[in-house]
Amino acid sequence: MFSERLKNERKLHHYTQEFVAQKIGVTRAAYSAYESGKRQPNFEILKCIAQILNISIDYLLENSNQKRYRNMVSTQKSDLGAMAEELLLEINKNQETDFWGEPASKRQKAYLQAAIETALKLSKTNPK
Known part of the structure; x- marks a missing residue:
């Protein structure tokens, strides 16, 4: 389920809901609603979430088990x-x-x- 994958991935990165919400430009309450399954993000927000969590949109939407978001030019520092x-x-x-x-x-x-x-x-x- 999208909301479960979203929450699990955020926790794997040790990010707070507030941190991800700030990065994608929504309130913490709006982001929390994505994780609880009460709301669905629009495509632009979904793209931002995938980039921040370094995962594919298909993985988030359960269309694939291929998790990694492959970006040749990454602005994020890898740990x-x-x-x-x-x-x-x-x-x-x-x-x-x-x-x-x-x-x-x-x-x-x-x-x-x-x-x-x-x-x-x-x-x-x-x-x-």
């Missing part, structure tokens, strides 16, 4: 640690996941999970 932790969460949810365009096996997921966890541990112990 690689947050992206890695988000990827770990998705792997742990055990949802259908692709690996190079093909369904991922349990073994591939386990290897990827171990690699990401190791990289995160190493980066936290020796940040430079």
Whole structure:
């Protein structure tokens, strides 16, 4: 459901409703209504939300499970640690996941999970 995906994505980014509302130019109450399913954003606001959360509009509208919004010229700063932790969460949810365009096996997921966890541990112990 749109409202659930919207809320989950906002929380994954550790954004408040107030922050997203300010960025898209609506009141916090209006944004809250999007998350509760009481209102639907217009297309321009939907585009802004997708850009802020770095996800595709199709994913938000449940037309696709392809989550990432691919933008060659991004004005947002990427947080690689947050992206890695988000990827770990998705792997742990055990949802259908692709690996190079093909369904991922349990073994591939386990290897990827171990690699990401190791990289995160190493980066936290020796940040430079």
